[in-house]
Amino acid sequence: LAGDPAAGEKVFKKCAACHAVGEGAKNKVGPELNELIGRTAGTLPDFKYSKAMIKAGGDGLVWTPETLATYLAKPKDMVPGTKMAFAGLKSDADLDNVIAYLAGFSAQ
Numbered sequence: 001l002a003g004d005p006a007a008g009e010k011v012f013k014k015c016a017a018c019h020a021v022g023e024g025a026k027n028k029v030g031p032e033l034n035e036l037i038g039r040t041a042g043t044l045p046d047f048k049y050s051k052a053m054i055k056a057g058g059d060g061l062v063w064t065p066e067t068l069a070t071y072l073a074k075p076k077d078m079v080p081g082t083k084m085a086f087a088g089l090k091s092d093a094d095l096d097n098v099i100a101y102l103a104g105f106s107a108q
């Protein structure tokens with residue numbers, strides 16, 4: 001991946017009010033993000049997703065570095081109706097870095 005995970009850890013502060021990742025991570029306002037790469041959208045059994053996110057997964061959305069870059073740039077453009085209240089990351093470097101950080105908590 002192009003990004004720098006250490007820089008991505010700092011970017012993740014924008015996510016951490018709602019998301020946890022790493023050992024012992026639990027769902028918060030948003031789902032925990034361990035093993036995110038390769039996860040079908042909206043499929044953690046113990047998190048209550050929006051209908052929109054469940055439909056996106058049912059339609060085949062799987063989280064990869066590429067789909068995450070699109071989603072995290074403008075969540076509501078990619079998944080209209082998502083309840084993730086986050087405008088998006090404007091900087092391509094921030095996107096690459098946070099995705100590299102999250103990929104470090106995924107086996108794939």
Ligand code: HEM
Pocket residue numbers: 011012014015016017018019029030031036039040041042043044048049050051052053054063072081082083084085086089098
């Ligand atoms: C969903 C990442 C910021 C709340 C998601 C998902 C990802 C993600 C990948 C889909 C997970 C899945 O399908 O299991 C991120 C990242 C963020 C961020 C990397 C920062 C750059 C936030 C913030 C909030 C939030 C700030 C709260 C204000 C949620 C919620 C969902 C969600 C509620 C479920 C969406 C739904 O069911 O429609 N997030 N998120 N996220 N996130 Fe975030």
